[in-house]
Amino acid sequence: MTLAASHGFLSPTGVEIAFLLVGLATFGAALVTVTTRQLVHAALWLVVTLGGLAVEYLLLTAEFIAWVQVLIYVGSVVVLLLFGLMLTKAPIGRSPDADSGNRWAALTVALAAAATLVWVVVDAFRTTWIDLDGPAEGSTRATGESLFQNWVLPFEALSVLLLAALVGAIVLSRKARADADEAGRARPNAGKADTDQADKEGAR
Amino acid sequence: MHLAYPAVLSALLFCTGLYGVLARRNAILVLMSVELMLNAVNLNLVAFDIWLSKAAEETLHSGQALTLFTIAIAAAEIGIGLAIVLAVYRNRGTSDIDKLRDTAEGHESGTPAADEKAEATA
CATH class of the missing domain: 1.20.120.1200 (NADH-ubiquinone/plastoquinone oxidoreductase chain 6, subunit NuoJ)
Known part of the structure; x- marks a missing residue:
């Protein structure tokens, strides 16, 4: 540039x-x-x-x-x-x-990945600058225009995915509640936990 | 702004999340580390989108649109993930992922009761 x-x-x-x-x-x-x-x-x-x-x-x-x-x-x-x-x-x-017990292996992997990624990224973008002057590229107007002109179909598909995730979370909680009713008179808190989780998901 | 700043920060955050995913034992802490990795990717997407928006003539702002999609998918992931973790906790009484080894190979000590619980969890 x-x-x-x-x-x-x-x-x-x-x-x-x-x-x-x-x-x-x-x-x-x-x-x-x-x-x-x-x-x-x-x-x-x-x-x-x-x-x-x-x-x-x-x-x-x-x-x-x-x-x-x-x-x-x-x-x-x-x-x-x-x-x-x-x-x-x-x-x-x-x-x-x-x-867990494998934290030293995890540390090794993470440090190796960090060294590699930082080296590659710095080497690749050493002479690249972002121009932040002028009108903001990420303003709400620009984002909204691109989202609703070019990305409408993925946006709608995403709402279907969110609905599926909502239903899935509720189903997971409900199924576990049936198990808890049979097995868990000893732990009366379990049913309440289900309700809390279902409410939480519903609110979201 | 030098493009290396957001790129390096994003790489470091990603590797922090990688360490967390590999080293943590509690399932909810692993989910937190996954969120860190997703956020590192988001920072990369936003930085490169801002750079390319200025460099290119016309742009779809695909980086920012993908960032919004990633945030929404991360929210769905955390909801489903926590529901699964809570179901596992209710069945097993633990959220320690090192103890969930029912499907491990070369490990034939699973009793029928444990297998039933595994099916109920799955």
């Missing part, structure tokens, strides 16, 4: 500095999410990670994606995860068996 001539490697712009700082916070929160031994804390650090990603979307001028991220991920997915932790009676304090 011709833009490359007007940019220096060692003169970051304000947007780049902000992106870097928020990115560091996001990456640190992600690391805590996958390493902490307190299960509820992992969900709460996931909120920080997802919120940081929303800020990164805003810095990339994709405002609609950013607000969808806040609404769906921070608003509903994390709440669902916390409900799941609660219904599976996750321990509140530190749980010693949060990590």
Whole structure:
């Protein structure tokens, strides 16, 4: 690109500095999410990670994606995860068996993948700049126009998929409830858990 | 903005999620790590869409549309996944994925009762 001539490697712009700082916070929160031994804390650090990603979307001028991220991920997915932790009676304090025995193999694989990906990506896009000036490419108007002019059919198919997922989640909960009624007089909480999950899915 | 910033952040987040999926033992923590990986892919899609929207003459904004689709599919995935995890927890009393080895090969210790439970869970 011709833009490359007007940019220096060692003169970051304000947007780049902000992106870097928020990115560091996001990456640190992600690391805590996958390493902490307190299960509820992992969900709460996931909120920080997802919120940081929303800020990164805003810095990339994709405002609609950013607000969808806040609404769906921070608003509903994390709440669902916390409900799941609660219904599976996750321990509140530190749980010693949060990590499985193959964590060193996992660490090796993850570090190798990170080194490879970062090397390839940096090598490939060393002289590529995103032009963030001018009208925002990710404004709600631009996103809506492209979504409802070019992507209408996948959008409608997606609503069918969401309906199928909704019905599937309810069916999974209902079938388990029939089992629980036979087997579980000893655990009266099980039926209530079903109802909670079904309500949760229905609300979504 | 240098394109390497979002690309590197996305690669690092993806590998963090990869570590979480491989190393975690609780099924809900594995689902959280899957969400991290999906979010890394979303960041990549958005960054490349913004770059290509400026570089190309006309664009379908396919990156942002795919990001919205990915977010919706991730929401569906987390709903179904949590329903499955709760069903497994109700049948087994645990959400530890290291203990769910009924279909493992070379491991013939499954009692009939355990097999029935496996079928009910499936």
